[in-house]
Amino acid sequence: xxxxxxxxxxxxxxxxxxxxxxxxxxxxxxxxxxxxxxxxxxxxxxxxxxxxxxxxxxxxxxxxxxxxxxxxxxxxxxxxxxxxxxxxxxxxxxxxxxxxxxxxxxxxxxxxxxxxxxxxxxxxxxxxxxxxxxxxxxxxxxxxxxxxxxxxxxxxxxxxxxxxxxxxxxxxxxxxxxxxxxxxxxxxxxxxxxxxxxxxxxxxxxxxxxxxxxxxxxxxxxxxxxxxxxxxxxxxxxxxxxxxxxxxxxxxxxxxxxxxxxxxxxxxxxxxxxxxxxxxxxxxxxxxxxxxxxxxxxxxxxxxxxxxxxxxxxxxxxxxxxxxxxxxxxxxxxxx
Numbered sequence: 406x407x408x409x410x411x412x413x414x415x416x417x418x419x420x421x422x423x424x425x426x427x428x429x430x431x432x433x434x435x436x437x438x439x440x441x442x443x444x445x446x447x448x449x450x451x452x453x454x455x456x457x458x459x460x461x462x463x464x465x466x467x468x469x470x471x472x473x474x475x476x477x478x479x480x481x482x483x484x485x486x487x488x489x490x491x492x493x494x495x496x497x498x499x500x501x502x503x504x505x506x507x508x509x510x511x512x513x514x515x516x517x518x519x520x521x522x523x524x525x526x527x528x529x530x531x532x533x534x535x536x537x538x539x540x541x542x543x544x545x546x547x548x549x550x551x552x553x554x555x556x557x558x559x560x561x562x563x564x565x566x567x568x569x570x571x572x573x574x575x576x577x578x579x580x581x582x583x584x585x586x587x588x589x590x591x592x593x594x595x596x597x598x599x600x601x602x603x604x605x606x607x608x609x610x611x612x613x614x615x616x617x618x619x620x621x622x623x624x625x626x627x628x629x630x631x632x633x634x635x636x637x638x639x640x641x642x643x644x645x646x647x648x649x650x651x652x653x654x655x656x657x658x659x660x661x662x663x664x665x666x667x668x669x670x671x672x673x674x675x676x677x678x679x680x681x682x683x684x685x686x687x688x689x690x691x692x693x694x695x696x697x698x699x700x701x702x703x704x705x706x707x708x709x710x711x712x713x714x715x716x717x718x719x720x721x722x723x724x725x726x727x728x729x730x731x732x733x734x735x736x737x738x739x740x741x
Contacts, residue, residue, distance in 0.1 A: 487507065498579040545628060605706060609652050652705070
């Protein structure tokens with residue numbers, strides 16, 4: 406049988422992964438497991454008993470020669486690695502990858518800073534910070550959309566099961582890989598710069614799963630990668646010893662005046678600038694939202710630190726800051 410041509414370790418690991426997938430399904434944590442196609446991503450997990458790593462050469466079980474690979478990290482000596490697991494994977498575009506799982510020490514916290522920043526995400530501008538900095542949305546999928554559409558039309562005209570269809574499918578996968586890698590690189594650079602520059606980062610809790618149901622904005626929202634942006638911020642802040650505050654999604658950050666706290670009854674999405682009726686301050690919609698998100702994040706941080714009176718803490722359901730009041734014993738008089 407063809408199963409005897411490979412080591413039994415990756416076969417056993419595949420069964421363990423299947424068992425874990427069904428456990429998550431019956432527990433309600435994931436969808437029902439499905440069969441993986443051969444043209445999709447393929448992977449094999451090798452534990453310590455199924456591979457040998459000596460002087461930078463990787464030898465897998467039931468193979469005649471060491472596996473040659475290109476090392477991607479110039480500051481790490483591959484000869485000094487002692488991996489606990491090796492994963493061999495093939496992506497749909499045809500490239501093969503080797504992943505090493507190693508035990509590392511605890512990360513060193515980043516240099517201390519006193520700055521704090523609030524972040525408001527958008528589509529025209531990817532993010533606006535409370536200090537006025539703006540980062541434009543690169544729109545990776547839109548820039549590659551023309552070539553991607555041409556490759557997909559060629560794929561649709563090919564006969565199913567033919568070699569030409571296989572080649573066209575790999576071209577489509579390569580186009581998606583370029584978009585995905587460019588998006589990840591942009592998000593990594595942006596999140597790393599945020600974590601290095603600010604001690605406290607405040608962002609808004611967005612319901613991306615519900616937002617992508619909008620047919621007109623679903624592609625643009627998915628291309629922006631807001632969910633991946635938050636995921637990277639979470640683990641990078643934890644690793645660097647920073648504080649990440651996620652503000653309640655129902656907090657009206659765009660409709661609240663960051664100067665006086667006046668709350669508008671309604672603010673259309675097309676309105677990018679507005680004037681506060683209370684203090685007559687002129688606001689940019691995104692910058693005003695970023696300032697309010699920062700103020701709400703700082704209030705939550707002070708509340709978590711254990712402030713006695715709870716002044717200026719924005720609680721759920723209270724959109725405006727609460728001013729501190731002198732706490733004195735009230736005299737109760739009873740009528741005779």
